Structures are given as C-alpha cells and as structure tokens.
Amino acid sequence: AQRVTQPEKLLSVFKGAPVELKCNYSYSGSPELFWYVQYSRQRLQLLLRHISRESIKGFTADLNKGETSFHLKKPFAQEEDSAMYYCALVEYGNKLVFGAGTILRVKS
Amino acid sequence: GAGVSQSPRYKVAKRGQDVALRCDPISGHVSLFWYQQALGQGPEFLTYFQNEAQLDKSGLPSDRFFAERPEGSVSTLKIQRTQQEDSAVYLCASSEDRNTEAFFGQGTRLTVV
Numbered sequence: 580a581q582r583v584t585q586p587e588k589l590l591s592v593f594k595g596a597p598v599e600l601k602c603n604y605s606y607s608g609s610p611e612l613f614w615y616v617q618y619s620r621q622r623l624q625l626l627l628r629h630i631s632r633e634s635i636k637g638f639t640a641d642l643n644k645g646e647t648s649f650h651l652k653k654p655f656a657q658e659e660d661s662a663m664y665y666c667a668l669v670e671y672g673n674k675l676v677f678g679a680g681t682i683l684r685v686k687s
Numbered sequence: 688g689a690g691v692s693q694s695p696r697y698k699v700a701k702r703g704q705d706v707a708l709r710c711d712p713i714s715g716h717v718s719l720f721w722y723q724q725a726l727g728q729g730p731e732f733l734t735y736f737q738n739e740a741q742l743d744k745s746g747l748p749s750d751r752f753f754a755e756r757p758e759g760s761v762s763t764l765k766i767q768r769t770q771q772e773d774s775a776v777y778l779c780a781s782s783e784d785r786n787t788e789a790f791f792g793q794g795t796r797l798t799v800v
Contacts, residue, residue, distance in 0.1 A: 583729075622690070623730070623778065623791040665729050673785040674720065674743065677729030 581606050583666050585678035592656050593686050600651040600681050602640075602666030611669040612649040614640055615677075618662045626651075626664070636660070656685045689713070691792035693779050699798045700769045708764045708795045712781030719762050720789060721754055722778040730778050736762060737785065769799045 584603045592598055604610060614626040627635045629642045629649060640651045649666060666678040692711040700706050712719050718737055722730035723746075732746040738759035747754070751769075756762040766773055776796050780789040 585729075588727075622793050625788050628788075667729075670732075673718065673782075673789075674732040674735055674746075675722075675730070675789070676732070677722075679727070679729050 581668060581670050581676050583668055583676055583678035585664075585666055585681050587681045588679070589682045589684065591684040591686060594658055595655050598651075598653045598656045598660070598683065598685075600664050600666075600683065602649045602651065602678060604647050604649065604666070604668055606647075606668055610642070612640075612642055613667045613669070613675070614638070614649075614651050615665040615667055616662050617665070623665070656683075658685045658687055661685045691779055691781050691790050693777075693792035693795050695795060696793060697796050697798075699800060702770060702799055703768050704799075705765065705767045706769055706797065708766075708777050708797070710762045710764070710779030710781075710792060712760065712762070712779070713790055714760075715783070716781035716790075717759075717784050718782045718789070719756060720780045720782075721762070721764050722780065723748075724776040724778055724794070726775070733764070733777075766797075769797075771799050773797060774799045 582605045612629045616626045617623045638653045642649050663680050665680045667675045670676050694709045720735050721733040724730040734754045735743040736756040751767045753765045776794040778794045779792045782789040
C-alpha cells in the first residue's frame with residue numbers, strides 16, 4: 580500500500596530560521612506529491628504540488644526519487660507560517676493519501 | 688464564489704444513533720471526495736464520486752457507512768448505528784475534474800458519546 584510518512588509531529592523554530600518539514604513516501608509507480616496547509620481555524624488548502632515546481636509563500640519542495648522524499652523547505656521562517664502541514668500523494672482514481680501532519684510553530 | 692460548504696459543523700450523537708452529514712461542493716465541480724480524519728492523524732479517503740456515480744468506495748470502513756450524490760451536486764454521508772470509533776472530523780472536497788486541485792470544506796466534527 581502507498582504510504583506517506585512525516586516523522587515529526589511538531590517542529591518549532593525561531594522567526595528568520597530555516598525550515599525543513601520532512602516527508603517520505605512509498606509508491607510503486609511515478610508519484611504525484613503535494614503539500615497541504617491548514618492555518619488555525621481555516622480549512623485545508625493546497626500549498627504546492629511537485630509537478631508545478633513553484634515557490635509558494637517562499638516554500639519549495641523537491642521530489643527526490645532516490646530517497647523517496649519530498650521535503651518542504653523555506654529559508655527564513657515567518658510567524659504567519661505557523662500551521663499544520665500535510666504531505667500527500669495521489670493514488671489511482673485521484674484520491675489523496677496523507678501523512679499524519681507536522682505542526683510548525685514559528686516563535687518570535 | 689463560495690467554497691465547499693459542510694453542515695453541520697459539529698454533531699454529537701449517542702452511540703447507536705444514525706447521522707447524516709451534508710456537503711455542498713463548489714458549483715460545477717464534477718469530482719467529490721469524502722475523507723475521515725481521526726484525532727492526530729491525516730485525512731483518510733472514504734469515497735469518491737464523479738457526478739452522481741460513486742466510482743470508489745473502497746475507504747468506507749464498514750457497511751454502516753453510506754454515501755450518495757443523487758443529482759451530481761450535494762452529497763450526503765450517512766453513518767448508521769454510530770459507534771465511538773466513528774468520532775472524527777469528516778472532510779468533503781470537490782474538484783473540477785479528477786486531475787485538478789481539490790478544494791476542502793471546513794469539515795464536520797462528529798463526536799459519538
């Protein structure tokens with residue numbers, strides 16, 4: 580079965596510090612991967628998808644097939660980045676398989 | 688326009704009671720998904736509709752769970768004879784078609800007591 584693993588439940592950094600949220604996956608084919616974010620009291624929303632290779636709100640993520648990873652990175656964390664982050668992959672039929680999520684806390 | 692709307696936002700049910708959770712997708716969205724999110728976990732897939740056709744119900748945990756989308760728009764997730772392990776947030780998502788971004792609703796938090 581396809582799996583997405585986010586090893587950290589909580590990541591706490593100071594404002595201005597670099598951020599890396601880890602995501603590893605297991606998938607038998609060619610995966611399509613995403614990062615979703617949920618800010619406090621808001622709905623789950625798409626942050627970025629690997630096929631678009633965009634930088635959204637300063638975040639980037641590179642698919643590393645050798646290491647089966649899709650870590651989310653930002654060079655300088657901001658307080659408004661505090662949220663729950665979910666890594667996900669698309670399985671057949673367009674259904675999403677999510678990791679357990681990582682809470683990012685950016686301290687001032 | 689409005690995003691995906693779910694109602695009720697919160698539901699408390701006594702064990703054994705039946706519940707119905709409603710999802711209003713974004714107008715014109717063909718694809719609709721239901722996910723279940725237990726406390727401290729990521730969302731887990733329950734079922735998928737394309738218009739009114741339920742194409743995948745492999746994630747429904749038991750035959751107590753039933754979903755429908757009779758006119759290809761509003762969808763209802765019904766849980767019969769609720770049990771404590773059904774307590775979770777139920778998320779609905781819709782997308783224009785199967786390969787485009789899915790937009791999520793706020794979810795319904797179900798607590799079975």
